[in-house]
Amino acid sequence: MISCASKVKDEKVADTDINKKTIPTEKDEKVIVAANQTEAYLHLLKGKSIGIVANQTSVVFKNDGYTHLVDSLLSRGVNIKKVFAPEHGFRGKADAGAHVDDGFDKKTNLPIVSLHGKNRKPLPQHLEDLDIVVFDIQDVGVRFYTYISTLHNVMEACAEAKIPMIILDRPNPNGHYIDGPTLKIENQSFLGMHPIPLVHGMTIGEYAQMINGENWLVNGIQCDITVITLKNFAHDIPYSLPIRPSPNLPNDQSIKLYPSLGLFEGTNINAGRGTEFQFQRYGAPFLDKEKCQFTYTPIENFGAKYPKHKNVLCYGEDLKDEVLNGEMTLKWIIKAYENTTDKSKFFNTDNFTKHAGTAELQKQIEAGLSEEAIKGSWQKDLAAFKKTRKKYLIYN
Numbered sequence: 223m224i225s226c227a228s229k230v231k232d233e234k235v236a237d238t239d240i241n242k243k244t245i246p247t248e249k250d251e252k253v254i255v256a257a258n259q260t261e262a263y264l265h266l267l268k269g270k271s272i273g274i275v276a277n278q279t280s281v282v283f284k285n286d287g288y289t290h291l292v293d294s295l296l297s298r299g300v301n302i303k304k305v306f307a308p309e310h311g312f313r314g315k316a317d318a319g320a321h322v323d324d325g326f327d328k329k330t331n332l333p334i335v336s337l338h339g340k341n342r343k344p345l346p347q348h349l350e351d352l353d354i355v356v357f358d359i360q361d362v363g364v365r366f367y368t369y370i371s372t373l374h375n376v377m378e379a380c381a382e383a384k385i386p387m388i389i390l391d392r393p394n395p396n397g398h399y400i401d402g403p404t405l406k407i408e409n410q411s412f413l414g415m416h417p418i419p420l421v422h423g424m425t426i427g428e429y430a431q432m433i434n435g436e437n438w439l440v441n442g443i444q445c446d447i448t449v450i451t452l453k454n455f456a457h458d459i460p461y462s463l464p465i466r467p468s469p470n471l472p473n474d475q476s477i478k479l480y481p482s483l484g485l486f487e488g489t490n491i492n493a494g495r496g497t498e499f500q501f502q503r504y505g506a507p508f509l510d511k512e513k514c515q516f517t518y519t520p521i522e523n524f525g526a527k528y529p530k531h532k533n534v535l536c537y538g539e540d541l542k543d544e545v546l547n548g549e550m551t552l553k554w555i556i557k558a559y560e561n562t563t564d565k566s567k568f569f570n571t572d573n574f575t576k577h578a579g580t581a582e583l584q585k586q587i588e589a590g591l592s593e594e595a596i597k598g599s600w601q602k603d604l605a606a607f608k609k610t611r612k613k614y615l616i617y618n
Contacts, residue, residue, distance in 0.1 A: 253461060256390035256427075256450035257282050257291050257358055260298070263388055263450050267300045270353035275306040275337070275376055279360035279392070279465050288464070291358055291390075292330060302332060303351055308359060308372040309338040310468050338368075342412060343375035349383045357389045357426070360467045363396035364481050365405060365420050366413040366577050367468075373426060374415050374433055377445040386446040391427035391616075393452060393461040395477050399423055400611070401550045402481065404603035405579030413576045419600070419607055420579065421481045421550055424614070427451060431614040449616065456618045469525025470500035477501075479541060481550035485583075488574025490567050491558050492536055496520030496529025504554060505538020507531055510561045516540045552593045559587050 256262070257280065274280070274292060281288040295302060305312055305327060312327060312334050325334050335341075335348050349355070357376060361369045380387050402420025410416075416438055424432065427449035434444050455461075466472050471480060476494075483501045486493040491509075494500040497518055505518060514537040520529040539554065562568045565588075575581045586596045 251454040253393055253455045253459065254453035255283065255392050256452060257294075257392075259450060259453070260294075263356075263390070263448075264298065264300075266388060266448070267295065267354065267356070270301065271351055272300055272302045273304050273306060273349070273352045273355045274302060275308065275355065275357040275359060275372065277308055277310065277312055277359055279463075279467055280358040280390075281465065283464070291356075292327075292332070296330065302330075304333045304335055304348070306335045306337050306344060306348075306355075306376065309368045311336070311338075337372050337375065342372070344379040346379075346383060349379060349385055352385055355380050355385055355387045357387055357430075358392070359426065360392045360463060360465070361394060361426050361429075362463075362467055362471065362477050362480060363394040363422060363424070364484060365402075365416075365418055365422060365579060366484060366487070367480075368412055370426070370429055371412050371415050373430060374438065377430065377433055377447070378439045378443070381439055381443045381445040384446075386448065387430075389427050389430050389447055389449045391425050391449055391452050393455055393459075394423070394425050394457075395461050395463055395474070396421055396481060397423050397425060397457045397461075399548045400604060400608060401600075403578055403580045403583055403600055404607060406581075409575055409579055409581070411576045414579050419604055422607075422611070423457065424611060425452070425616070428611075428614050428616050431616075432611070435614055436610070451616055457615075458618075470495055472498075472500060475502055475542060475544075478546055479544065482546070482552070482554060483541070485552075485555050485574070485577055486558070488577040489555070489558075489569055490530065491538075491555075492520050492530040495526040496523055496532060498523075499540075499542050500525070502542040503538060503540050504558060505531075505536030506558075506562075506567075507534050507536055508563050508567050509537040509558060510563055511537045513561045514538050552587075552596060556587060556593060 276291060280291040282291055282294045292302060292305060324336050327334055357373060359369050377387060400419055400421055400423040404419050405414045405417050407417055430447050462474050471477050480501050483493045483504060486504055491504050491506045494503045497520055516539055517535055517537055519535050520532055559568055569584055574584055
């Protein structure tokens, strides 16, 4: 049996304030996101009625901070009619999976149309007064991170309404590798709409081109898209997100570990929700406390009103100092399964299959296959995807 880490002290440290971080690159030139390149798209918006798909990451950076894209465009006289909000809402404060209602933005009084409430796709009446839709959301490059599903739905609605889209590209912090099981189309859901690996290695702009190019929209229709590209970016350049992309991805470590620990979302294991170390630890009351001596207790907090095992002591593993770059790993989910005292409590089968994209992964873990053997079974699909992906890459 594989033993979990043996740390026992649950250190209390302040959550990293990543809103104050700068954008590091390996070069002297900083990556310039598309939103900052107003000269490339402002002329396309003048005199038009605009809808914007946006959240808290949709910003124009300045030397002393940033301005929200909506505020920036309004100050330049752009006629924004409404905002479309994805999972977590326009200001990015709603829990994962939580129903988000329509409403109005308190600052601008613009109407907000939720794309994570009763509708996941804009309705025809939402688009009838628009000339162009702008999409600007920071992604993290993981299939079950739902912003690419929102991208698909908005593209499809715009294609049906014959409304063009402008996509303002942003770097993918996990864009330097491709890994994980490929989704089987019978497992399609909002957690995965396309036959791609769990980690796809593309920016939002590149991915939009793939959606069109692979005819994934209904009946193979095409969306008229214009991608405003990044400057000084390549897939192998490290990029640190200056704003958390969702409530439970607070820092670079959580974003690196998310492809691996996100699979716990389909189990009864807590992956750090309800703590200040989301996606940097895992645990449950039913893990072997002799083997898993690190302990913590999830509580209600920002972004997690009802974390798994709320107010219950969990045994598990602390990963906040784990070094992992350029791959996703199954070692932690295999450890957790092997150290579960009652294996009938481990998997939430339907949800796990949606996260994994295939029913096979659960069977492989239950059968005791090694990580090497499981990852070996992915290689044919990964090789095929890499060939497809290459057709749509904008950056090296």
